[in-house]
Amino acid sequence: MPEGNEIHRWAARHEAAFAGKPVRVDGPQGRFTDSDVIDGRKLMRVMAVGKHLGYDFGKDRILHVHLGLQGDFTEGNGPLKPVRGALRLRMWNAQKVKLPPTEGASKRHAWYSDDDGTSDFAAEDVAWVELRGPMDCTLYTNEQWEKLLERLGPDPLNGDAPDKAFAKIAKSKKPIAALLMEQDVAAGIGNIYRAELLYRARLNPFTPGKDVPMDVLKKVWKDAGPLMRAGMQDRRIVTTLAKDRPHKKGLPLREEVHYVYRRQRKPCWVCGTDVKKMEDFYGRNLYWCPTCQA
Numbered sequence: 063m064p065e066g067n068e069i070h071r072w073a074a075r076h077e078a079a080f081a082g083k084p085v086r087v088d089g090p091q092g093r094f095t096d097s098d099v100i101d102g103r104k105l106m107r108v109m110a111v112g113k114h115l116g117y118d119f120g121k122d123r124i125l126h127v128h129l130g131l132q133g134d135f136t137e138g139n140g141p142l143k144p145v146r147g148a149l150r151l152r153m154w155n156a157q158k159v160k161l162p163p164t165e166g167a168s169k170r171h172a173w174y175s176d177d178d179g180t181s182d183f184a185a186e187d188v189a190w191v192e193l194r195g196p197m198d199c200t201l202y203t204n205e206q207w208e209k210l211l212e213r214l215g216p217d218p219l220n221g222d223a224p225d226k227a228f229a230k231i232a233k234s235k236k237p238i239a240a241l242l243m244e245q246d247v248a249a250g251i252g253n254i255y256r257a258e259l260l261y262r263a264r265l266n267p268f269t270p271g272k273d274v275p276m277d278v279l280k281k282v283w284k285d286a287g288p289l290m291r292a293g294m295q296d297r298r299i300v301t302t303l304a305k306d307r308p309h310k311k312g313l314p315l316r317e318e319v320h321y322v323y324r325r326q327r328k329p330c331w332v333c334g335t336d337v338k339k340m341e342d343f344y345g346r347n348l349y350w351c352p353t354c355q356a
């Protein structure tokens with residue numbers, strides 16, 4: 063499941079590729095039936111909040127996309143590809159798709175945490191994107207978009223003030239690890255960042271929200287913005303500090319990028335205790351170090 067860093071990255075990328083120009087849009091699979099309403103219109107901007115994308119075509123028309131668990135974009139330059147699979151939506155620049163493709167021009171997107179961060183091309187060179195498997199891809203009015211924003215908690219990547227999130231956490235008996243994933247508490251934090259932020263704060267994931275000291279909460283929030291922004295630029299979520307890795311110099315190895323996420327039964331980089339995993343903790347797997355986060 064993509065987290066806020068990835069959603070914000072797509073927003074910036076698609077805005078650089080398409081905004082300010084008329085954009086062609088279609089829905090080959092037949093499930094996005096409103097493509098004609100925005101096809102050929104000028105895209106004004108692309109917004110991101112939490113895990114939601116909003117493509118603002120002006121005149122009260124915002125294309126809302128939520129990738130959900132399965133959704134993903136593929137992008138390329140050069141001509142459009144033949145339609146394959148459950149292709150919900152295509153967006154393209156009519157001029158750019160007439161240009162011949164260049165080296166490495168089309169590639170399937172790989173999940174950030176598994177990505178080696180290489181072989182990408184500039185946003186300005188993107189000629190088309192394909193969207194498959196999203197949880198939602200529908201047209202919103204401005205009012206619907208505003209209602210969505212009201213429902214969502216502050217987003218660390220948008221520099222939102224955290225007060226609303228802190229107030230909800232301070233009132234709740236739910237474990238902090240569950241609260242951080244609730245999008246009406248904080249928007250954009252997913253399973254990787256939840257696990258890693260709690261580890262970096264040395265906070266026990268089962269601590270009830272109301273028992274988390276405010277200074278610790280502030281620390282977690284302060285950590286979240288830069289950490290998620292780094293994941294946006296590098297196309298890789300790295301949460302370990304160089305001093306804690308077995309290899310303290312150079313780029314981290316793939317198995318060194320996280321403290322606890324998907325590191326169950328492996329020794330904690332800091333204390334050597336086996337990292338724990340709990341399945342189906344509020345619907346998702348939870349990872350933590352029982353010693354560092356006692």
Ligand SMILES: [Zn+2]
Pocket residue numbers: 330331332333334335351352353354355
């Ligand atoms: Zn540890």
